[in-house]
Amino acid sequence: MKKAGIFGGTFNPPHIGHIESVMAAKQQLDLDLLYLIPTGHPPHKPLPEDSPEPEQRLSMLKLASRALSETVVSDMETARGKISYTADTLHELREKYPDTQYWLIMGGDMFLSIEQWYRVDYIFRHSTIAVFARAQEKEKIKAHMKKLGLEYGAKTVYIRTKPLDISSTELRRMLKAREGLEFLQPDIYAYIVSNRLYGVKPDFRWLLSMSLKRHDAKRIPHVLGTEQEAVKLAERWGGDPDEARTAAILHDITKNLKQDEQLLLCEKYGIIIDSVEIKTEKLLHAKTGARVAYEEFGISQNVYDAIFWHTTGKADMSLLEKILYLADYIEPTREFDGIDRLRDLCYRDLNKALKLALSMSILEMESRGIVPHPRSSEALRFLDDA
Numbered sequence: 001m002k003k004a005g006i007f008g009g010t011f012n013p014p015h016i017g018h019i020e021s022v023m024a025a026k027q028q029l030d031l032d033l034l035y036l037i038p039t040g041h042p043p044h045k046p047l048p049e050d051s052p053e054p055e056q057r058l059s060m061l062k063l064a065s066r067a068l069s070e071t072v073v074s075d076m077e078t079a080r081g082k083i084s085y086t087a088d089t090l091h092e093l094r095e096k097y098p099d100t101q102y103w104l105i106m107g108g109d110m111f112l113s114i115e116q117w118y119r120v121d122y123i124f125r126h127s128t129i130a131v132f133a134r135a136q137e138k139e140k141i142k143a144h145m146k147k148l149g150l151e152y153g154a155k156t157v158y159i160r161t162k163p164l165d166i167s168s169t170e171l172r173r174m175l176k177a178r179e180g181l182e183f184l185q186p187d188i189y190a191y192i193v194s195n196r197l198y199g200v201k202p203d204f205r206w207l208l209s210m211s212l213k214r215h216d217a218k219r220i221p222h223v224l225g226t227e228q229e230a231v232k233l234a235e236r237w238g239g240d241p242d243e244a245r246t247a248a249i250l251h252d253i254t255k256n257l258k259q260d261e262q263l264l265l266c267e268k269y270g271i272i273i274d275s276v277e278i279k280t281e282k283l284l285h286a287k288t289g290a291r292v293a294y295e296e297f298g299i300s301q302n303v304y305d306a307i308f309w310h311t312t313g314k315a316d317m318s319l320l321e322k323i324l325y326l327a328d329y330i331e332p333t334r335e336f337d338g339i340d341r342l343r344d345l346c347y348r349d350l351n352k353a354l355k356l357a358l359s360m361s362i363l364e365m366e367s368r369g370i371v372p373h374p375r376s377s378e379a380l381r382f383l384d385d386a
């Protein structure tokens, strides 16, 4: 007889507490196979409103299961499209694989309410209930096990584990507050961010590490300097420091790519490029960077725009666009003639500073025989007219 464990739940989202518990169960019960089965519509209470689609919970669980061997992530409950009952799932598995012994793996809270479940007598008859719980709950769980054994002939087993002191509800709250990273596998956290699930705001340490990975060593001080300067400028001029920080961390995210790789990204995302951008190697990373940041890091439209215009500027720039343009220009590692005056002006008069930076940039490009992008002159004219 094969031994299989069934671990169900909403997995909203799947966190490392789930994985650690199920690994402990698999090892202690010496299971040959493990089924991870996300619930479609749970019978007892509906999922919270901001929950992802069942397919997204399924995808996250598939990512989580990569850490586990002999594990199957099953869509049998999500595909049912109606209220999920464990008894139906057990029945379906027994029909398909009759030569298997089943263990239902669950946490202490679930176990204490199991008598209310649909067709619980069927569940008790055809499976063993494996319960993991916190040490302080052990006595209560053991007493309940005894009771169910006497009343229903239920077979139960206690799993020794140290369940993480985190609930999915708490974790969803943390994700909105740039917290909770440590409770999720890295690829699941990245999935949540790129799919904008749970109203997540990315943890800045994570965002920075994702960004720095894509830069060579010599650009890292520039990214860190831009981050620092952008936050200071946002604080000085009443901008949103978090948006400024995000934009600065990600602004050069594709700068390391070669021109042909930039062009491939433009093709992939349908980015329209003009005749100057196609000739000038360092311009394209603004557009491709904005798009990559949008796809992978869940940025807002404001941050997208700031990154999109950060190399050339444009007429009528927003506060965040000005902040990023200038932070990129004057961050602490930059050195060129006139920088002290420009830095000083950035904190006294933002528009005057922008005018000065734009004209310096145009002059510098002309002196190197590069045609400046006409958008920079448009940005200057707009400031002159204002």
Ligand SMILES: [Fe+2]
Binding pocket: 251, 252, 255, 285, 286, 310, 311, 328
């Ligand atoms: Fe840049």
Ligand SMILES: [Fe+2]
Binding pocket: 222, 226, 251, 252, 328
């Ligand atoms: Fe930069």
